[in-house]
Amino acid sequence: MDEKPPRTRMRGPARRAVITAAALEVFAKKGYHGASLSEIAVQAGVARTVLYDHFPSKRSLLLAVMQEQNTALMRHVGARIAGAGSAEARLRSTIDAYFSFTETGSAGRRLLFDHVDEDDAEIRTVRQGIRESRARAATALLAEDMCALGVDPREPIAEAMVEFIIAGLDGVAQCWERNPEMPRSMLVEGVTRLLWSGLGRAE
Amino acid sequence: MDEKPPRTRMRGPARRAVITAAALEVFAKKGYHGASLSEIAVQAGVARTVLYDHFPSKRSLLLAVMQEQNTALMRHVGARIAGAGSAEARLRSTIDAYFSFTETGSAGRRLLFDHVDEDDAEIRTVRQGIRESRARAATALLAEDMCALGVDPREPIAEAMVEFIIAGLDGVAQCWERNPEMPRSMLVEGVTRLLWSGLGRAE
DNA sequence: CAGTTTTCCGACACTCATGTCGGTTAGGGT
């Protein structure tokens, strides 16, 4: 009557993929401290100690998942930003690409960019590096728009503006995860319009 | 040669204030799971079990600190938004008020609005309520500007725009905490300009 | 100054976490 234990045995890379997928979900949901390796193991359908056969520690597991998701994000938006077109079109397509990444597996974005705590030094450093690289990419994309606005992209004020836009996008993505019925196109349209026209475009 | 233990003994409310102040710092820095009552007790200069004489559990301590900081925030920005003036001036003064709150004890903002994890149901609910009340206040402030932009403030797209602005402000505040040498006026100016004029204001 | 309240603390019980080690067995190469 018991379920039979003829467990099928995976090879290293496949098992590691299953584990990182499970870890992604749990870390994104509970945060680093809140997540337990037991829970990740259950989610991966494996005994807890198996994790130690593939990753030396909890921290390195998180780091591996973060690297994985970061390259996935880079590839995703890098593959679908249209280089040509008007400045507004480029802005819109970049925003759309980011929301599209959120749409396919929201855990990745949450893991990389939500929750700022994490006292651990190494994790903080890696996360910081990922943030900075994203900020650099955004700055490059927005450079000429900011010049047109009369702002030197190398000034601190430009850094603040870029940070505002990035954080705003993340905030909308979070909001979207709470209300998933909103269509992506509407969010892209709203953010683009607000950002491009500004609130004072009235008269 | 040892330090003498003539400990001065506080009355209830005073001790509770010391504890919540310590808890604010530690919770904001480490998050809920990452923080330990031992560390909070050390920071408050008291034995760990004293916390249980004033708060029934770790969770309720966090909730108390959150409520405290939320009312502090409400009072702070409520006291210094100029009701009159042009729409742009109102926007600027609200942004300035929020950054001013961050400037005086940044832990409050972090505790209330950073890190989205927290699996605990009750904590999540309370945090959600605080977020929503903030979003409502912001929507009320921005309502006529959005009307002028041709957006009904009750539509979902307006909700997304408000969320964008709020999250953007938080992002700039985070960035500011990492580079505190930037003057507040510059940040207020940059965000206001970007938000009011928009990126497409070029020609 | 005596009595009572209330603040404070040391020691304990319990749970749950990470990380280790040795044994077991599936599954592929020869």
Next chain:
DNA sequence: ACCCTAACCGACATGAGTGTCGGAAAACTG
């Protein structure tokens, strides 16, 4: 068919964290 690598797991050691309890003593009250 056999072996041997490596995937898998149960049991253990260790540490840290939460919450409880009874007692000591400061400070307020009469």
